[in-house]
Amino acid sequence: MRAYVETSGKGPTMSTEITVTVNGTAHTEAVEPRLLLAHFLRDVLDLTGTHVGCDTSQCGACTVHLNGEAVKSCTVFAVQANGAEVTTIEGLADGDTYSNVQQGFWDEHGLQCGFCTPGMIMTSEALLKQNPNPSEEEIRAGIAGNYCRCTGYQNIVNAIGAAAKAGK
Template identity: 65%
Template sequence: MTEITVNVNGKSYTREIEPRMLLVHFIRDVLGLTGTNIGCETSVCGACTILMDGQAVKSCTQLAVQADGSDVTTIEGLASNGDLHPVQEGFWEKHGLQCGYCTPGMIMSGVDLLKNNPNPTEDEIRHGIEGNLCRCTGYHNIVKAIQYAAEKMQGGN
């Protein structure tokens, strides 16, 4: 067992874990933050995407020990004081989700994308979420949701 300390959504957690534990299992099973989902075991689907030290990362492809000392943000930590993040809001406004399973990871990727590229083209959005699979929406409304958020974050409506 190894002791790690991870700051998740602004709260510090110190836990003894098996070194083999994946970060996504640490988040879901040890901390009980089940908003981050698992959709595959080959690092393709992106359902498990979180922000680790501010960058989008597939939490199924990190060991929890690798996150020792890191700041992690999950979908549960995105809204502040009850206000949805503009990307969350965009997904709601534009019907960017159906079953919702890919949504937390998709939203985290969208947040990461807009942080690096506040005014992306449609093509840049599509490439920006190439590491996230959605089986319901055909991506159409996800692109619109991220466009909505980009506009809102730049002071638009």
């Protein structure tokens, strides 16, 4: 499982083979243990919908689902996802049909620049799975780990509310 792949200034670098199922497709890759899941998705699998904002597990732009639960992929090593199922923003739509949350963000214009949107949507999906009928207060608490620096959150909250209604 382990092989020396390169030699950096600090000595040999180990690589570990992992298999991660991302949006339904199994990927087997040899990675450095220190590779973060966010960078595995973006740089190895070329799924750049997952954004890296703060890189300090605060802003939530990198949120993906790991075995169905929302996590900040900048704070998970790719090797920790070995054998797991990951869903990213690219895996939400069914062909041309948006998920309820994606449609909610479209209809309510739940974004401006769009940088936070993938993470915001992944967290909202998880929130509605835990609580399909949240109050406005519960929506705001649910997205406390996702920062938007444009909208002031109002349209995002409306979007999640609309998705909850559509899910009924």
